Amino acid sequence: MHYxxxxxxxxxxxxxxxxxxxxxxxxxxxxxxxxxxRYIFSTWAKTAERYGFERYDASILEPSAxxxxxxAENEEMVNEQTYTFIDRGDREVTLRPEMTPSVARMVAGxxxxxxxxxxxxxxxxxxxxxxxxxxxxxxxxxxxxxxxGASHYTADVELISLAYQTLIDFGAKPDMFEIRVNSRKLMxxxxxxxxxxxxxxxxxxxxxxxxxxxxxxxxxxxxxxxxKDGASVAIVINDKxxxxxxxxxxxxxxxxxxxxxITRGFNYYTDTVFEVFDVSGExxxxxxxxxxxxxxxxxxxxxxxxxxxFGMGDVTMRDFLETHKLIPEYIRSTAPHVIVIPMTEEExxxxxxxxxxxxxxxxxxxxxxxxxxxxxKIGDASTRGARFIIVIGENEVSSKQLTIKNLLSxxxxxxxxxxxxxxxxxx
Amino acid sequence: MHYxxxxxxxxxxxxxxxxxxxxxxxxxxxxxxxxxxRYIFSTWAKTAERYGFERYDASILEPSAxxxxxxAENEEMVNEQTYTFIDRGDREVTLRPEMTPSVARMVAGxxxxxxxxxxxxxxxxxxxxxxxxxxxxxxxxxxxxxxxGASHYTADVELISLAYQTLIDFGAKPDMFEIRVNSRKLMxxxxxxxxxxxxxxxxxxxxxxxxxxxxxxxxxxxxxxxxKDGASVAIVINDKxxxxxxxxxxxxxxxxxxxxxITRGFNYYTDTVFEVFDVSGExxxxxxxxxxxxxxxxxxxxxxxxxxxFGMGDVTMRDFLETHKLIPEYIRSTAPHVIVIPMTEEExxxxxxxxxxxxxxxxxxxxxxxxxxxxxKIGDASTRGARFIIVIGENEVSSKQLTIKNLLSxxxxxxxxxxxxxxxxxx
Numbered sequence: 001m002h003y004x005x006x007x008x009x010x011x012x013x014x015x016x017x018x019x020x021x022x023x024x025x026x027x028x029x030x031x032x033x034x035x036x037x038r039y040i041f042s043t044w045a046k047t048a049e050r051y052g053f054e055r056y057d058a059s060i061l062e063p064s065a066x067x068x069x070x071x072a073e074n075e076e077m078v079n080e081q082t083y084t085f086i087d088r089g090d091r092e093v094t095l096r097p098e099m100t101p102s103v104a105r106m107v108a109g110x111x112x113x114x115x116x117x118x119x120x121x122x123x124x125x126x127x128x129x130x131x132x133x134x135x136x137x138x139x140x141x142x143x144x145x146x147x148x149g150a151s152h153y154t155a156d157v158e159l160i161s162l163a164y165q166t167l168i169d170f171g172a173k174p175d176m177f178e179i180r181v182n183s184r185k186l187m188x189x190x191x192x193x194x195x196x197x198x199x200x201x202x203x204x205x206x207x208x209x210x211x212x213x214x215x216x217x218x219x220x221x222x223x224x225x226x227x228k229d230g231a232s233v234a235i236v237i238n239d240k241x242x243x244x245x246x247x248x249x250x251x252x253x254x255x256x257x258x259x260x261x262i263t264r265g266f267n268y269y270t271d272t273v274f275e276v277f278d279v280s281g282e283x284x285x286x287x288x289x290x291x292x293x294x295x296x297x298x299x300x301x302x303x304x305x306x307x308x309x310f311g312m313g314d315v316t317m318r319d320f321l322e323t324h325k326l327i328p329e330y331i332r333s334t335a336p337h338v339i340v341i342p343m344t345e346e347e348x349x350x351x352x353x354x355x356x357x358x359x360x361x362x363x364x365x366x367x368x369x370x371x372x373x374x375x376x377k378i379g380d381a382s383t384r385g386a387r388f389i390i391v392i393g394e395n396e397v398s399s400k401q402l403t404i405k406n407l408l409s410x411x412x413x414x415x416x417x418x419x420x421x422x423x424x425x426x427x
Numbered sequence: 428m429h430y431x432x433x434x435x436x437x438x439x440x441x442x443x444x445x446x447x448x449x450x451x452x453x454x455x456x457x458x459x460x461x462x463x464x465r466y467i468f469s470t471w472a473k474t475a476e477r478y479g480f481e482r483y484d485a486s487i488l489e490p491s492a493x494x495x496x497x498x499a500e501n502e503e504m505v506n507e508q509t510y511t512f513i514d515r516g517d518r519e520v521t522l523r524p525e526m527t528p529s530v531a532r533m534v535a536g537x538x539x540x541x542x543x544x545x546x547x548x549x550x551x552x553x554x555x556x557x558x559x560x561x562x563x564x565x566x567x568x569x570x571x572x573x574x575x576g577a578s579h580y581t582a583d584v585e586l587i588s589l590a591y592q593t594l595i596d597f598g599a600k601p602d603m604f605e606i607r608v609n610s611r612k613l614m615x616x617x618x619x620x621x622x623x624x625x626x627x628x629x630x631x632x633x634x635x636x637x638x639x640x641x642x643x644x645x646x647x648x649x650x651x652x653x654x655k656d657g658a659s660v661a662i663v664i665n666d667k668x669x670x671x672x673x674x675x676x677x678x679x680x681x682x683x684x685x686x687x688x689i690t691r692g693f694n695y696y697t698d699t700v701f702e703v704f705d706v707s708g709e710x711x712x713x714x715x716x717x718x719x720x721x722x723x724x725x726x727x728x729x730x731x732x733x734x735x736x737f738g739m740g741d742v743t744m745r746d747f748l749e750t751h752k753l754i755p756e757y758i759r760s761t762a763p764h765v766i767v768i769p770m771t772e773e774e775x776x777x778x779x780x781x782x783x784x785x786x787x788x789x790x791x792x793x794x795x796x797x798x799x800x801x802x803x804k805i806g807d808a809s810t811r812g813a814r815f816i817i818v819i820g821e822n823e824v825s826s827k828q829l830t831i832k833n834l835l836s837x838x839x840x841x842x843x844x845x846x847x848x849x850x851x852x853x854x
Contacts, residue, residue, distance in 0.1 A: 017728035018496050020536030023520060026486030028533050031547070034482050050786045052763035052793025055461050059453030059566050060487070060552075069445050085512040088556065093450060106455050109447030115807045117797045120458070125487075129515065139486050150796045154775035158794070161783070247776055251783055301444035336479035348581035349674055356588070356678055359477045366479025367585070369577045370544045380542045 025138030031334045037141075039331045040317055041123050044143040047166045051158070053121040053145055058102040060125060064092035066101045069299045074267070083127050095127035099144040100268070100296065100309060107148050107307075108300035116149025116305070137315060143288075146309030148297075153240055156272045156292065157247030159308050163276060163288055164253050166312065171326045177287065178277050180259035181245060184291070185271040186238045187263070200226045205263040212261070212284070235260035244272060270294040272308065282323040288312035335384035336364040338404075338424060341377045343393035345369075350397045354390060357417055363424055382407050388424055452565030458761045464568075466758045467744055468550050471570040474593045478585070480548040480572055485529040487552060491519035493528045496726045501694070510554050522554035526571040527695070527723065527736060534575050534734075535727035543576025543732070564742060570715075573736030575724075580667055583699045583719065584674030586735050590703060590715055591680050593739065598753045604714065605704050607686035608672060611718070612698040613665045614690070627653045632690040639688070639711070662687035671699060697721040699735065709750040715739035762811035763791040765831075765851060768804045770820035772796075777824045781817060784844055790851055809834050815851055 022028045029037055045055065064084050068075045078084055083095040096102055099122055107118065125141045145162055147155045160179060167177055187205065196204055204226045211219055237258045248256045256274075264273045273291035277284075290310025298304040321327050338358055342351040351367040358365045368377045374391065381389045390404050403414045404423055413423050449455045456464055472482065491511050495502045505511055510522040523529055526549055534545065552568045572589055574582045587606060594604055614632065623631055631653045638646055664685045675683045683701075691700045700718035704711075717737025725731040748754050765785055769778040778794040785792045795804045801818060808816045817831050830841045831850055840850050 018492055018532075018726050019490075020532050020727050022486060022532075023488045023490055024516070024518065026488050028486075028536070029484040030533065030537065031481035031483055034484055037484070038482065049763075050789065050791050051782075052766070052791055054458035054761040055465065056458055057456040057461055057464070059449060059455075061450045061453050061554075061566060063446075063450055065445055083512075083514070085510075087510070089451070091451065105445075105447050105449075106457065109455070110457065115811070117795065119793055127488075139488060152772055152775055152796055152798075154772075154779055154794075154796050157776070158779055158796075161779075247779070250776065250780065299445050300447050334481040336476075339479070345579055345581075348579050349584070349677065352581055352585055352588075352674070352678065355478075362477065364477050364479055366546055367581075368544065369579055369581050369585075371579075384542070 023138075027137065027139070032332050035331055035334050036318065036327060037314065039327070040314055040321070041141075043169055044123060044166060044312070045121075047169045048121040048143070048145055048162065051119065051145075051162050051165075053119040053162075056103070056106065056120050056122050057124065058096075058099075058106060058122075060096050060127065061093050062096050062102060062105075064094040066105060067094055067097065081129055083129055096124065097126055097128050099124045099126065099142065099311065100146070100293070100307075103144065103146055103309075104293075104296040104307065105300065107305060108297040108302065111297070111302060111305065117155065118148040119146075120148070121145045141314040143312040144309060145290075146307055148305050148307045150308075151294070151306040153243045153272075154247065155308055156244045157251065159290065159310060160244070160248060160256065160274055161251050161253060163274075163290070163310055163312065164248075164256075167276070167287075167320075170321060172320075172324060174253075174255045176279060176324055177255065177320075178279050179248070179253070179256035179274060180262045180277065181241055181256055181272065181274045182235075182258065182260055182262040183238065183241050183272050184263065184269050186241060187235055187260070189238070190235050194228065196227055202267060206265070208261050209263040209265055240271065264289055264291050268293045268296050274310070276312075278320050278323065280323050283316060283319050285316055287316045287320055333385040335381075335386045336366045337386065338363060338365040338388045338390065339377075339381040339384075339386045340365065340367045341374060341381065341389055341391045342367065342369060343374050343391065345371075346394070347392045347397060351392055354392065354402070354417060358421070358424060361421060361425065450565075454564065454566070459759050462758055462761050463745065463754060464741065466754070467741055467748070468568075470596055471550060471593060471739070472548075474596045475548040475570070475572055475589065478546065478572075478589050478592075480546040480589075483530070483533065483547050483549050484551065485523075485526075485533060485549075487523050487554065488520050489523050489529060489532075491521040493532060494521055494524065508556055510556055523551065524553055524555050526551045526553065526569065526738065527573070527720070527734075530571065530573055530736075531720075531723040531734065532727065534732060535724040535729065538724070538729060538732065544582065545575040546573075547575070548572045568741040570739040571736060572717075573734055575732050575734045577735075578721070578733040580670045580699075581674065582735055583671045584678065586717065586737060587671070587675060587683065587701055588678050588680060590701075590717070590737055590739065591675075591683075594703070594714075594747075597748060599747075599751060601680075601682045603706060603751055604682065604747075605706050606675070606680070606683035606701060607689045607704065608668055608683055608699065608701045609662075609685065609687055609689040610665065610668050610699050611690065611696050613668060614662055614687070616665070617662050621655065623654055629694060633692065635688050636690040636692055667698065691716055691718050695720045695723050701737070703739075705747050705750065707750055710743060710746050712743055714743045714747055760812040762808075762813045763793045764813065765790060765792040765815045765817065766804075766808040766811075766813045767792065767794045768801060768808065768816055768818045769794065769796060770801050770818065772798075773821070774819045774824060778819055781819065781829070781844060785848070785851060788848060788852065 064078055067078045082097045087093050122144045125139055127139050147159055207222050241258055245256055262273055262275050269291035271292040275286035275289040277286055288310050292308040294306045295304045340351040340355050342348050348369045355365045355367050388404050388406055390402055396402055400416055401414055402417055403412055404420050405412045413420055494505045509524045514520050549571045552566055554566050574586055634649050668685055672683055689700055689702050696718035698719040702713035702716040704713055715737050719735040721733045722731045767778040767782050769775050775796045782792045782794050815831050817829055823829050827843055828841055829844055830839055831847050832839045840847055
């Protein structure tokens with residue numbers, strides 16, 4: 001027989017083998033990790049939906065102009081910190097580094113068809129071209145929740161209470177985390193141009209944003225460069241921030257406080273900004289952050305639609321859940337409820353028929369049609385955490401008498417498949 | 428008051444507005460489309476899980492070598508039909524055009540920890556750089572199901588029956604679609620080198636693959652270039668394909684047949700190949716396709732692990748469901764169950780408190796804290812498909828007597844919130 005060059009085998013004999021590593025800074029999700037990821041995503045989705053948030057999505061590919069529109073500083077960010085390339089149609093494309101510009105684009109695009117206030121959420125994957133570090137990868141996912149078309153402070157209260165509730169729904173206690181609230185508008189109002197030259201204010205806010213990450217000496221040194229001689233900055237809470245905090249208290253949320261060092265990295269925030277921190281000391285980075293952006297849809301023309309939103313990352317979320325031991329053990333098990341084990345290849349097809357019957361009752365079931373010995377197959381079913389096994393050989397096929405074994409209790413029952421179904425239907 | 432340059436507004440005044448269009452060939456998912464997408468994904472997931480398939484995922488970013496490893500022809504495919512670029516670390520990166528190489532990489536990477544047979548599924552988004560056309564976009568999603576480490580024909584039967592069951596679980600009837608099965612090995616065995624020069628066989632299989640898309644004359648013309656003078660190709664069914672078809676029949680699947688024109692585009696298939704077609708005539712492209720690939724993990728070194736898998740696209744799936752009117756109407760509604768409507772801004776915060784109470788019972792609820800007139804708010808709640816509204820004004824706040832209105836029946840009930848909860852708990 002002649003071997004035709006359909007298979008890569010021969011070609012590869014002479015070549016170096018490929019690495020099984022993923023691309024640098026991204027993750028492979030094997031079933032156990034994927035189960036945890038899905039648990040996080042489904043908890044996020046359930047909480048957001050209880051608040052009446054509707055789910056949307058967009059492509060990860062966006063025109064680069066979407067991120068560059070906000071000024072030269074953004075252009076630098078796009079060029080240096082994102083995956084941006086030119087496609088063959090000479091279009092500049094970016095793998096989205098955040099979701100807010102995409103959702104602003106979508107809302108602006110259907111502003112006349114949509115009815116406001118709009119509550120939207122999404123769980124996008126986002127890309128940043130930066131050095132991988134704890135809690136920061138080149139690709140990560142985020143829960144993004146936004147309210148559009150409601151500028152009243154109640155929207156701020158509700159959105160922050162949703163962020164709070166998300167953590168509570170994972171089993172977190174309020175004393176495990178802290179919500180820190182500030183206002184960009186407040187800072188603009190209170191930092192007069194007697195203290196800071198207006199063109200240096202964005203630099204000052206960024207400096208404040210990284211205050212926790214640098215030494216106090218360094219902060220003072222940098223602050224001196226920006227603040228006029230002899231001036232000193234002291235920000236005090238204003239009415240809007242007070243209302244938001246009081247609103248949270250009236251909803252029973254006690255772990256929110258005013259913090260004038262919260263400024264957020266993105267330039268588009270205009271008023272309320274907030275971040276949530278793990279107070280265990282294990283995870284220093286903010287678990288989630290957000291704020292109000294009153295002008296973002298303006299870049300698409302038309303009247304501005306006020307928005308407030310937050311983003312909550314999957315990596316920091318998982319770190320938090322693991323630190324506080326909040327991932328239930330059962331989440332990790334992805335084994336089917338029943339495994340049917342044929343003794344030889346002869347029983348493979350009968351095993352499939354039995355599995356099909358069980359499956360019709362909505363029960364998860366698989367067959368072990370591998371070539372391992374039966375003992376190995378049974379041991380493996382147990383290790384994986386299956387609840388029941390059915391071993392079938394020649395006798396079982398001819399007599400139609402099957403034995404199911406409960407791997408948890410050791411109990412066994414023998415009979416025709418139909419009569420055994422009740423035993424299987426145990427959660 | 429001085430305006431600091433925090434907002435993009437001023438900058439944008441002098442610039443052209445940005446377009447709200449998405450990048451070419453990709454989709455925005457507004458809530459109604461997203462709801463349909465989620466319905467498709469969750470139906471896929473539920474069916475695969477009933478078969479004992481475990482979910483995995485990987486990043487969309489993969490080293491380009493993963494796709495180029497299979498020979499020069501693949502190199503051409505990568506260069507011309509994928510999004511491939513060089514990152515700043517001089518690594519060549521590709522946005523994954525298909526999932527099979529990624530799953531082979533992951534399986535090979537943990538071959539010693541995993542227990543076989545392995546049943547894995549994923550719902551990845553995939554990228555192709557091609558002209559957008561019906562059923563083919565630059566980004567689309569696919570259900571990918573694979574069985575590794577089971578070379579017995581039963582695995583082929585089970586995998587095809589899973590593909591069949593997926594469609595049935597969407598409400599499809601067996602006479603709406605057809606499963607066409609062939610074998611690459613069969614073709615290799617039967618197309619001897621007396622008929623075709625071995626190096627031309629891949630070209631011949633690709634020609635057969637596109638037979639349905641070109642005219643008969645064109646097919647014959649192209650076939651003549653590849654087949655030796657005077658020869659003619661006639662493929663007849665063999666034992667393995669017969670066993671697979673008989674296995675399907677024993678599982679009650681009647682709409683599968685042998686079809687020697689099914690060859691599949693990918694070169695890595697080695698034996699069974701199959702495709703599923705809509706028979707309505709509305710959608711010509713295969714809805715799903717797959718096959719057995721016995722050597723794919725070899726490119727990572729070590730012994731080959733046999734795999735069989737299929738991919739089913741979301742775009743063709745939705746076309747099929749729409750053609751056969753299989754998308755339930757209720758899926759499209761994403762409105763919350765209850766909407767609390769404050770009459771003025773004064774009642775915004777009381778509305779949030781009421782919503783919070785209702786939400787604790789697991790009911791989806793939102794507040795209409797926009798600035799529209801109450802009549803507009805009520806009309807909108809009804810248009811969106813909410814089931815209940817609670818309008819609150821000054822009187823309701825002071826008396827604590829609320830009225831809930833069932834928008835479907837028109838029924839109203841008045842009382843304290845606690846006593847009204849039973850009425851809300853109607854599905």
